[in-house]
Amino acid sequence: MGVLRSTTNRFQGVVVDPQALPELPDEFSKALARSLRTWADEGLTVAWLEIPIGQSALIPAAVEAGFVFHHSGRDYLMLTYQLQEGAFVPPYASHYVGAGGVVLNDRQELLVVWERAHRRHGRRYYKLPGGALHRAEHLVDGVIREVHEETGVRTRFESLVCFRHWHGYRFQKSDIYFVCRLAPLTTEIRVQQEEIQECLWMPVETYLASEHVGVFNKRIVQAALCDDHHLVTVAVEGYESDEREVFMPKVVGF
16 A cells, blocks of 8 residues: 545645545554655645544554544544644634523513522522534524423524633533523423423513522623614625624614
């Protein structure tokens, strides 16, 4: 075997084809050594090596050759090798993204939940429904889904109210949590039994005065009640894509 089959990305990095990796570690090790010399001579900068979980026996050979771990998924491990000293290797994703909904009905009642996880604190703790976005899920779709899953209430996105940025979250990653104003399309509550202890429509005044509500959650609701600065989804020329969402202040004639 000669050089491992690969492609070149726009940053002059080489991306090894995981479907063309040798099965045997010894064969892989020899091909990898030849490939690294060839790629370095060609002036390429970084080698990206994805090893499927079914070929995990190749990982020790890659590490011995100088590769380091970059990130992993459920069925693969990605490793990198700097072909040129000081070559830039972009870090892997550093954040989680979540979204919660401020859902207010015509009676000025707010949709709130008490999560089962908070029972250990020994008292009620009411918050807004929401949770983590799924992979490749838009923010609008994610917050509507999360609210429906937890409460059974269907909603329509109105605007983005605010977000908070928090470091030191799960697995030492950071977290961005968006809060959205949603309009209820239904009112009947069907609680997600696995996660939610209680769900109800609570008068806004009661929520803002309750000792069972955190200061941050109260500030979120107060922000949602101010209608002069919210961000809405807009169409921007050049960004019309199912893979993109754009949020901007609502401007007349936009």
